[in-house]
Amino acid sequence: MSPQVGLPDILRRQEAELEQRQADLVASRAAVTRLFAAHADEGRTHGAHGERLVGLDAVQSRLEIMGRTMTSECMGVHPGRAQRAEDLMASRLPNAEALARGVQFRTLYQDCVRKDTATVEHANWLLQNGGEVRTAPVVPQRMVITDRECALLPLDPADSRKGALYITEPSIISALVGLFEQAWTLAEPLGAAASRDPDTGLSPTERQLLRLLASGLTDEAAGQRLGISVRTVRRQMASIMERLGATSRFEAGLKAAQHCWL
Numbered sequence: 001m002s003p004q005v006g007l008p009d010i011l012r013r014q015e016a017e018l019e020q021r022q023a024d025l026v027a028s029r030a031a032v033t034r035l036f037a038a039h040a041d042e043g044r045t046h047g048a049h050g051e052r053l054v055g056l057d058a059v060q061s062r063l064e065i066m067g068r069t070m071t072s073e074c075m076g077v078h079p080g081r082a083q084r085a086e087d088l089m090a091s092r093l094p095n096a097e098a099l100a101r102g103v104q105f106r107t108l109y110q111d112c113v114r115k116d117t118a119t120v121e122h123a124n125w126l127l128q129n130g131g132e133v134r135t136a137p138v139v140p141q142r143m144v145i146t147d148r149e150c151a152l153l154p155l156d157p158a159d160s161r162k163g164a165l166y167i168t169e170p171s172i173i174s175a176l177v178g179l180f181e182q183a184w185t186l187a188e189p190l191g192a193a194a195s196r197d198p199d200t201g202l203s204p205t206e207r208q209l210l211r212l213l214a215s216g217l218t219d220e221a222a223g224q225r226l227g228i229s230v231r232t233v234r235r236q237m238a239s240i241m242e243r244l245g246a247t248s249r250f251e252a253g254l255k256a257a258q259h260c261w262l
Contacts (some may be wrong), residue, residue, distance in 0.1 A: 018250065023187060024047070050172075052155065054163040062152060062166055063144065067094040070146035074098065075180050077143045078108045080227045083120035092122075096129065105131035108139050108180070108187055114228035123190045133185035137208035137226055140179050151176050167196045200261050205262070206236055213237070214253055214262055 053059050092191060099105065114118040114135060123133040144162055145151040151167045153176075154160040181186075188204070197207065205226060212222040215259055223233045237249065244259070246252035256262050 007228060011082040015197075015233050016067065021182065024182060033115075050169060051104070051162065053152075053166055054155075056161045056163075059152070059164045062164070064150065065084055066144065066146045066150065067098055067208070070098060070103055071101065072147050073104045073145075074106070074147075075143075075177070075184075076090075076105075076144040077140050077183065078107065079139045079142055080110065081112055081116070083119065088122040092125065095126070099129045099131065106130065106180075106184065107133045108183055109133065109135045109190070110139055110227040110230055111135045111137050114190065120190070130141060131192040134184060135190055136187035137205040139187075140183050143176060143180070145173065145176055146179065148173060148177055178187055200259070202261065206240060209236055210234065210240065210262060211250070214256075 016175055038228060051063055093103065107123070107126060108118065108127075109123075141153065141157045143151055143153050149168065151173055152164045153167065155163040155165060200207075202210070205228075209222055212225055213219075217225070219230050219233045220239075223230050226233075237252070240256075241247075241249070241252045245254050246255050246256040253262075
């Protein structure tokens, strides 16, 4: 078969599979959020399989213990905009000690941090020391999982300083690991340039932005989900409208659907 005939069909099938995996990730994230909310609503400080940690000091103390005791693997998800440079620098020493013990680090950020100097510098440090770092337009809620045995999730995803839930229940850990692995397979290595769709020219973030706005989210809500400012949302939409030859967002939505961009 001629490549001009066969390859576009292969790409279309791969895009359909990727979209299905994205949908599976969204469904898994929602299920884990419901599970987490139900567990947190019990209102217990100590439970049979976990513990509520109230306040930032308690969370940092538990993170230090997890860092000292992990032996094989650390999976981290950090949604939203970049972390503070001093926090990233403070994590270097315990991370270096864990890496020296042979702990495998896999860290997942949102695409928006690719332009943050401190985060990119820290990611390069991790890469140079054997860690792996990837980014995606949308990632699950903040979490840290060590040795596939314990996990830490914020009590309030909107404000991680309020406290966290420390989980050791195997069934919940398994669900969180599955969610992380789904997100990881959809993400791209930080060192690689974000790939653009060969047919539409859309970056992963632009495609996700189109989907979010088409689903009815406001600029503010879409920006929050993607970890970017409202100004960036509007700038990207202006670029998309220009490529579509649309004079309004409504017209852009119609043309995006007609061109199978949605």
